[in-house]
Amino acid sequence: MIVFDQVGKRYRSWQGREVRALEDFSLEIAPGEVFGLAGPNGAGKSTLISLLLGFLGPSTGMLQIDGLAPRRYVERHGVSYLSELVNIPPAWRVTSALRRYAILAGLPSHEVHARVESMLETLGLEEHRSKRVRQLSKGNLQRLGLAQALLGEERVIVLDEPTHGLDPVWTQRFRDVVDQLRRPDRVILIASHNLDELARLADRVAIIDRGRLQRVVDVRANERTVTEGAPYRIVVASSDTRVGDVFPGAREVASGEFEVRALSLADINAGLVRLMQSGALVRAVYPVHSPLEQQFREAVGVQVSAGREESR
Template identity: 40%
Template structure:
């Protein structure tokens, strides 16, 4: 398969679900088309029930498209072999509770054809990556939500996939766990792994994604590079450290004397509540 093939290519995807015996079918995904190139982090955002998870399931061959097609690195996603290159973290993953963290990774690794020392080393690397080395011998049934997401991410990456699909990766996870998952996503991007994630937590998507698609009522209503989508083209932001009131007044005078320029807003930039929370607990932890 050609290396320049898109990591994900969804063309005119339609997915309808039967409702009652004679009722009209429910169209969950309506003519969605998107392409994700290798190495990109793509975020599909939309409210609950907008068709994000259905799109992902169709891409993984868990649902058969009513119309249209899904390809992974040029291969039809209905074919089982296409999943060799894919790691998937479902929403609220519930792994086999009777297995420990280490056993969970061994099970999924063996399904993908890994074995022996290769698998053992891979498990070590991934447990360290997701910071679960100390919990490797604990049963997954006793894991917290954040730990479940992290072991889920590790199982998704067990066979060195070129594409990782994450369905609401930070849903229900506390800010610290959420930050760790976002850091992991950024690490994947640094390694050239394509990431396709869907979420309704917009700020998190904004932090990690190169491109974003907005899906609503089954339709992809907007798509593009994140910076292009969120930039306000006719405005410019200047942030100055240690500016006294005299300097601010002078700047305002310059703007007023300029033709066509208008001062929209001055004030102090604010941190987010999440950043404040993380900073405070880090400080508390260090002390």
């Protein structure tokens, strides 16, 4: 449904310096997928989304949605879009803003009222319906942005940092909303810094860095794999020197919490058996980084040295 074929985007800064925001980017996203985009700040995620909506044109390569150039697709069908910065004129009121966007989304006049009311309820904006946009808190503004995105029934949904500014309750509700939006003929693209969120929502995640696609992670398959050499945390009942005896190089990061690394899964299991046989009470064992986070760290080259993390 969405095809990026060797897409590149170059800007020229006002000083005349060439900035390569995206290079040689190729990717296909199929209908029915919830697709994640992850990458450090400045990796090229926003440029990619602007290209997908036709707000920017590619410098090289080809990009299509359903066989159409992005701008042409958007003007024919529309895209449900929540931008990272929710820009709505501050003098507009919540309800009138949604009415306006509903009309522009092409909803028939007899459906506008019901749809707007439904969105106000779904996103908990009823009590703010008469407020001006400038009076909304960050979280409420984010929900208004999401509400305007979901007014139509578009087949492409693009959400850029959708839970930015949302409290934990609304972050969870957002996940419920995305689950309901899944449809076999629909693509949902979510760009986020929150890898935990992408791991929960997305089927696949593209990791971008320095304008290049570093890797595409199949989230479900990735969850079942164990990365050799990934750090694990072992939590024991109390500070226990036996952990250091069993796992040479183990580092106590907090009272009773040890980080062990560069071990295979078999080594960890064997060590745990020895530890428990020696009388230690193990409370928890878990990977320091989730599988997706581990992939992300490898892809963008995050180094861990002497207990301090350094990116590149």
